[in-house]
Amino acid sequence: MKPKWQILNPDPGKIDDLSKTLGISKTVATVLVNRGIDNVETASMFLQAKIKSLPDPFLLKDAEKAAGIIIDYIKNKKKIVIYGDYDVDGITSTLIMYQFLSHLGASVDHYIPHRLEDGYGLNTYTLEEIATNGGELVITVDCGITSVDEVKYAKDLGLATIIIDHHHVGETVPPAIAIVNPHQPDCQYPFKEMAAVGVAFSFLMVFKKIVEKDGFFTGTLPNLVEYLDIVALGTVADMVPLLESNRIFVKYGLTQMQKNQRPGLLALANICGLKSLKEITPSVISYKMAPRLNAAGRIGNAIKGLELIESTDYEAALKMAEELNLTNEYRQQLEAEIFDQALAKVENSDIIQKRNSIVLYSEKWHPGVIGIVASRLVEKFYKPTIMISVEDGIGRGSVRSIPQLHIYKVLERLSNYLVQYGGHKYAAGLTIQESKIAEFIDKFDEIVAEELEEEVGGQMTEIDAELQLKELVPDLVVALSKLEPFGINNPEPNFLARNVKILKQSIINRSHLHWKLGAKNTNMTFNAIGFGLLNHGNAPVVGDMIDIIYFPRINVYGDNIMMQLYIKDFVYSGSNR
Numbered sequence: 197m198k199p200k201w202q203i204l205n206p207d208p209g210k211i212d213d214l215s216k217t218l219g220i221s222k223t224v225a226t227v228l229v230n231r232g233i234d235n236v237e238t239a240s241m242f243l244q245a246k247i248k249s250l251p252d253p254f255l256l257k258d259a260e261k262a263a264g265i266i267i268d269y270i271k272n273k274k275k276i277v278i279y280g281d282y283d284v285d286g287i288t289s290t291l292i293m294y295q296f297l298s299h300l301g302a303s304v305d306h307y308i309p310h311r312l313e314d315g316y317g318l319n320t321y322t323l324e325e326i327a328t329n330g331g332e333l334v335i336t337v338d339c340g341i342t343s344v345d346e347v348k349y350a351k352d353l354g355l356a357t358i359i360i361d362h363h364h365v366g367e368t369v370p371p372a373i374a375i376v377n378p379h380q381p382d383c384q385y386p387f388k389e390m391a392a393v394g395v396a397f398s399f400l401m402v403f404k405k406i407v408e409k410d411g412f413f414t415g416t417l418p419n420l421v422e423y424l425d426i427v428a429l430g431t432v433a434d435m436v437p438l439l440e441s442n443r444i445f446v447k448y449g450l451t452q453m454q455k456n457q458r459p460g461l462l463a464l465a466n467i468c469g470l471k472s473l474k475e476i477t478p479s480v481i482s483y484k485m486a487p488r489l490n491a492a493g494r495i496g497n498a499i500k501g502l503e504l505i506e507s508t509d510y511e512a513a514l515k516m517a518e519e520l521n522l523t524n525e526y527r528q529q530l531e532a533e534i535f536d537q538a539l540a541k542v543e544n545s546d547i548i549q550k551r552n553s554i555v556l557y558s559e560k561w562h563p564g565v566i567g568i569v570a571s572r573l574v575e576k577f578y579k580p581t582i583m584i585s586v587e588d589g590i591g592r593g594s595v596r597s598i599p600q601l602h603i604y605k606v607l608e609r610l611s612n613y614l615v616q617y618g619g620h621k622y623a624a625g626l627t628i629q630e631s632k633i634a635e636f637i638d639k640f641d642e643i644v645a646e647e648l649e650e651e652v653g654g655q656m657t658e659i660d661a662e663l664q665l666k667e668l669v670p671d672l673v674v675a676l677s678k679l680e681p682f683g684i685n686n687p688e689p690n691f692l693a694r695n696v697k698i699l700k701q702s703i704i705n706r707s708h709l710h711w712k713l714g715a716k717n718t719n720m721t722f723n724a725i726g727f728g729l730l731n732h733g734n735a736p737v738v739g740d741m742i743d744i745i746y747f748p749r750i751n752v753y754g755d756n757i758m759m760q761l762y763i764k765d766f767v768y769s770g771s772n773r
Contacts, residue, residue, distance in 0.1 A: 200746065201660070206226055206481070214228060227660050235489035255383070257382060257404075258374040265358065266333070277304070278290050278294050278304065279318065280306065284486050287489070289506070290502060291306075291506055292423045292427065293306075300407065316339065327353040337360045338361060340372070342370075344369070357370070360392070362394070363379070363618045363620060364379050388442045389620075397427045400419060404417055412452075421448065429461075431449070437683075438732070449685070453473045460505045461473060464517045467520075470541075477683060528549070531572075532567045549693055553580045561630060567583070580603060581729055582626070586633075590630065593627070601644065601647055603619065604619050607624055662691070663720055665715040693743070697739070698740050698742065699711075725761070
C-alpha cells in the first residue's frame with residue numbers, strides 16, 4: 197500500500213452503538229466516528245440537521261442592542277449604509293442585510309469596496325463620502341473588526357457604526373456602538389466558525405423577532421428561510437467548516453436554491469455548464485460559481501457579482517454572468533503567469549526550499565489573484581504560504597495555511613511587523629511595509645517551525661474504511677448521501693476497494709481517466725472517473741488490476757440520475773508504490 201495512504205481505525209464499540217441505536221449502517225457509523233461525531237446525540241443532530249437545531253441567535257453578543265439601534269434609525273428615516281467586502285461572503289452578507297432592511301422601508305444603501313482602489317475593510321475617504329451623502333449609520337458585514345482607527349474616524353464624522361463580522365478579534369476592539377461577532381471573548385453563541393453571511397443571517401433572526409415585538413412595521417415580514425440559498429452560497433465560498441450551523445445553512449440552502457429559482461443564480465449555473473439548479477453542490481459552488489463571482493472583486497468591481505445574484509431578469513443576468521465568465525478567464529491567465537513566476541522562485545532557491553514556510557513578494561503581481569496562487573503553492577508544497585504584492589513601498593499579502601497550523605494565531609505573534617492583518621485559521625490577509633518584509637520572512641518561518649514542532653512531510657490520505665464494490669447496494673449509496681453536504685471538516689469519505697479490474701478505459705482532456713470497472717463476486721460494472729489521475733504516472737491499460745480510493749456519488753444530469761465512482765487515487769494491486 198502507498199505510504200501516504202492510511203486506513204483509519206475508529207473505536208468499534210462506538211460504531212456498534214451508533215449503528216444499533218440510530219438504525220444506520222456500520223459504514224455510515226464508521227464515517228461519523230472518524231469525523232469525531234461519536235455519540236448518539238451529536239450523530240442524530242448531524243444526520244437530521246434541522247433548522248430548529250440552530251443555536252439560539254439571541255446568544256450573539258450585542259445582537260439585540262444592534263437590532264434596537266437599527267430600528268430607531270429606520271423609524272427616524274435616517275440613512276443607513278451596509279458596508280461589505282469584495283468576496284462572495286461579503287457580497288452575500290451585504291445582499292441579505294440590504295434586502296431585509298429595504299423590505300422594512302428603511303432608507304438604506306450598500307457599498308462594496310473596490311479591492312485596488314479601496315483595499316480591504318473600512319477606509320477613511322469612503323467614510324467621508326458616506327457622511328457627505330447624508331449617511332448616519334454604517335453597518336459593516338464581513339469586515340470592520342480590525343478597523344479601529346477607521347471606526348474612530350467615522351465617529352468624528354458623526355457616523356455611528358455597527359460591526360457584523362466573523363474574523364478573529366484583536367487585542368483592541370473598534371469603538372462601534374454594537375459588535376456582533378461570535379469570536380468576542382464574552383459572546384455566548386456556541387458555534388464560532390460561521391462565515392460572515394451566517395453571522396448576518398443569525399443576526400436577522402434576532403432582528404426579525406425584535407421588529408415583530410416592536411410592532412412599528414405592519415406589513416408581512418420576509419421568510420428568512422428564503423434567504424438560505426444566498427447564505428449557502430457565501431458559506432461554502434468562504435471555506436468555513438461545514439458542521440453545526442454551517443451544515444444546516446448549506447443543507448437547506450441548496451434545497452432553497454431549487455425552490456427560489458433566482459434568475460441570477462440560474463444564469464450563473466448555466467454559464468458554469470449546469471442545466472439546472474438541482475445540479476448545484478458545495479463542490480460546484482467552490483470550484484465553478486464562487487471563482488466567477490470572486491473574479492469581479494479580484495480584478496474588477498465586486499458590485500457586479502451582487503447585481504447578478506439579485507437580478508430578477510434571466511436574460512439580463514445571463515449577460516452579466518457571461519461578463520463575469522470572461523473576467524474569470526482573464527483572472528485565470530493572470531493566476532497562471534504569477535504561479536509560474538512563484539514556482540520558479542521556489543524551485544530556484546535552496547534557501548526557500550529548506551524553509552518550513554513559503555513567503556514570496558513582487559511588485560509585478562496583481563493583488564487580486566495572489567490568494568489563489570498561495571493556495572496552489574500550499575497544495576504543491578504543503579507549507580504555509582504568503583504571497584505579497586508590493587506597490588509604493590507597501591505590501592499587501594494573502595496568507596494560506598495547512599490544517600496543522602492556525603495561521604491567524606501566527607500573525608498575532610508577528611503583529612509588530614504588520615500594519616494590519618485579519619483572518620481565521622486557514623486564511624488571512626496582511627499589510628506590511630516593504631522595508632520589514634525580509635525580517636518578517638525569517639521570523640515567520642521561525643514561528644511556523646516552532647508551532648509545527650515536527651516536519652509535516654506531506655498530506656496523508658486518510659481512508660475511512662475498506663468497502664468492496666460488491667457491497668455498493670443502492671440503500672448504502674443513498675445512506676451515504678445523507679452525510680452531505682461535504683466540505684471543510686466534513687470531507688467526502690474515502691473508501692478502499694482492492695483488486696478492481698479495468699474493463700474499459702478512455703482518457704478525457706489528456707488528464708482524466710474514465711473507467712468501467714468490475715470486481716470479484718459481482719456481475720455489476722461501475723462507471724468511474726478519476727480527475728487528473730493521468731498525472732499519477734504511467735496510465736494503466738484495460739485488464740489491469742488496481743486498488744482504488746473512491747467515493748460513490750449520485751449524480752444528477754438534467755432529469756437523469758446515476759451512480760458514479762469518483763476515484764481519488766489508485767495503485768496497481770499488490771504494489772507498494
